[in-house]
Amino acid sequence: METIVKIQQVEKGFGNELIVKGINLDVKRGEFLTMLGPSGCGKTTTLRMIAGFEEPDSGEIWIDGKPVSGIPPYKRDVNTVFQSYALFPHMTINENIAYGLKMKGVPKTEQVARVKEALRLVQLESFGDRKPRQLSGGQQQRVAVARALVNNPKVLLLDEPLGALDLKLRKQMQIELKHLQQKLEITFIYVTHDQEEALTISDRIAVMNKGVIEQVAAPKEIYENPSTKFVADFIGDTNLFEIKVSPNGDDSVLELLGTKVGGKIRDRKLLTERTYLSIRPERVRVLNQGEDAPYYLSGTVEELIYVGSFIRTVVTLPQGQKMVAMMQSNGDQPCQPGDRVRVTWKEEDGVVIGQ
Ligand SMILES: Nc1ncnc2c1ncn2[C@@H]1O[C@H](COP(=O)(O)OP(=O)(O)O)[C@@H](O)[C@H]1O
Ligand SMILES: [Mg+2]
Structure with missing residues (x-):
C-alpha cells in the first residue's frame, strides 16, 4: 500500500530534554493507525509535528509525497480533532462547522452543502441550528469530527478525541469512528494511551515509549508477538x-x-x-x-x-x-x-x- 505520511528520523526537544528521539513511521493511505503509549511519551508532540503546529529539530515529514517542513498548518492536507472540542459557544453548530470554510473564502452555497454533508456523516443532520451547549458530550465530539471532515483532509489527526467521555459512550464512539473511517477511506492517525481502545479501533498500532516507537504492527500481532518487554507489559x-x-x-x-x-x-x-x-x-x-x-x-x-x-x-x-x-x-x-x-x-x- 502507498504511504501517505512518512516520518523519517524525526527528533524534537523542549529545553534540554529530547522528547521525540529519532522516530520513523510510514502511514499507509486509507489506514487507521494508532499511536499508543503512556502519558508523556511524546504522542501529542509527534501529532503536532504532522499537523505543522511544531517543527522537528531534525528529520523530515512527508505528506502525500511532499516534504512539509516550513509549511504552515492551514496549508497541509490534514485536520486535527482535539480532546477539548473547542467549539465556539456563541455560534450554532452550522456556523462552527462552516467557520474554516468561511475563512478560506469558500462560496456560501458550497459552504452550506459541505456543512450539511459533514453533519450527515456524523448523524447530526437535524442539529445544525443548535448551540453547542444544547448538545451532549458525545454529540459535541461528533461536531468536532464534522468540523475537521468538512475540509476534506487527506489525513485526519485525532488526539485522544474520546478522553472526556464516559466509558460506555467512549466505546460506542470508538465503533462509530471506525465505521466512519472505513466508509470515507480517509487516513486516520489516532492518539491514545488506552491500550484497549487501540486494539479495538486500529488497523495498525505504533507503540511509543519515552520518545521511541518500540513496535508497529496489527493489533493481533502486537498482542501475540510483542517485540519488547515494554510492549508485552503495556498491552494486555x-x-x-x-x-x-x-x-x-x-x-x-x-x-x-x-x-x-x-x-x-x-x-x-x-x-x-x-x-x-x-x-x-x-x-x-x-x-x-x-x-x-x-x-x-x-x-x-x-x-x-x-x-x-x-x-x-x-x-x-x-x-x-x-x-x-x-x-x-x-x-x-x-x-x-x-x-x-x-x-x-x-x-x-x-x-x-x-x-
Ligand atoms: N511546548 C512544550 N514545552 C515544553 N515541554 C513540552 C511541550 N510540549 C510537550 N512538552 C513535554 O514533552 C513531553 C511529551 O509530551 P506529549 O507529547 O504531550 O506527550 P503525550 O501526548 O504522549 O502525553 C512531556 O514531558 C511534556 O511536558
Ligand atoms: Mg497527549
Missing part, C-alpha cells in the same frame, strides 16, 4: 519472567527457575543482554492431578477469583514470582488456595523477547 496482561537462553546447535535452550521450558524466539535480532519470556494468562494451564506435560513449573495456589466465565488463578512459584492463569470455568473447581500445582503452556505461547 502478561506473565513476564527473565530467562536464561543457551545455544544448543541451531536451537536454543530456555531456562526459567532452573527448569527447561518452551518458548519461541521469533527474531534473534530482538534479543538483548537480558532476555524475557512473556506468557499471556489465558495461555497458562494448571495441570490436573496425574496429567503429564513436556515441561511445567511447580507452585502453590495463592488465590482464585471468578471473573465472569473465567477463573483467575494466581500461583506462587518457588522464588516468589507469580504466574497468573485465566481459565474457563466449566463448573468443577480445579484447585483450592494452598494446593500444590503444576503450571504449563504451549511452546508457541511462550514469547521470547529482549529488553
Whole structure:
C-alpha cells in the first residue's frame, strides 16, 4: 500500500530534554493507525509535528509525497480533532462547522452543502441550528469530527478525541469512528494511551515509549508477538519472567527457575543482554492431578477469583514470582488456595523477547 505520511528520523526537544528521539513511521493511505503509549511519551508532540503546529529539530515529514517542513498548518492536507472540542459557544453548530470554510473564502452555497454533508456523516443532520451547549458530550465530539471532515483532509489527526467521555459512550464512539473511517477511506492517525481502545479501533498500532516507537504492527500481532518487554507489559496482561537462553546447535535452550521450558524466539535480532519470556494468562494451564506435560513449573495456589466465565488463578512459584492463569470455568473447581500445582503452556505461547 502507498504511504501517505512518512516520518523519517524525526527528533524534537523542549529545553534540554529530547522528547521525540529519532522516530520513523510510514502511514499507509486509507489506514487507521494508532499511536499508543503512556502519558508523556511524546504522542501529542509527534501529532503536532504532522499537523505543522511544531517543527522537528531534525528529520523530515512527508505528506502525500511532499516534504512539509516550513509549511504552515492551514496549508497541509490534514485536520486535527482535539480532546477539548473547542467549539465556539456563541455560534450554532452550522456556523462552527462552516467557520474554516468561511475563512478560506469558500462560496456560501458550497459552504452550506459541505456543512450539511459533514453533519450527515456524523448523524447530526437535524442539529445544525443548535448551540453547542444544547448538545451532549458525545454529540459535541461528533461536531468536532464534522468540523475537521468538512475540509476534506487527506489525513485526519485525532488526539485522544474520546478522553472526556464516559466509558460506555467512549466505546460506542470508538465503533462509530471506525465505521466512519472505513466508509470515507480517509487516513486516520489516532492518539491514545488506552491500550484497549487501540486494539479495538486500529488497523495498525505504533507503540511509543519515552520518545521511541518500540513496535508497529496489527493489533493481533502486537498482542501475540510483542517485540519488547515494554510492549508485552503495556498491552494486555502478561506473565513476564527473565530467562536464561543457551545455544544448543541451531536451537536454543530456555531456562526459567532452573527448569527447561518452551518458548519461541521469533527474531534473534530482538534479543538483548537480558532476555524475557512473556506468557499471556489465558495461555497458562494448571495441570490436573496425574496429567503429564513436556515441561511445567511447580507452585502453590495463592488465590482464585471468578471473573465472569473465567477463573483467575494466581500461583506462587518457588522464588516468589507469580504466574497468573485465566481459565474457563466449566463448573468443577480445579484447585483450592494452598494446593500444590503444576503450571504449563504451549511452546508457541511462550514469547521470547529482549529488553
Ligand atoms: N511546548 C512544550 N514545552 C515544553 N515541554 C513540552 C511541550 N510540549 C510537550 N512538552 C513535554 O514533552 C513531553 C511529551 O509530551 P506529549 O507529547 O504531550 O506527550 P503525550 O501526548 O504522549 O502525553 C512531556 O514531558 C511534556 O511536558
Ligand atoms: Mg497527549
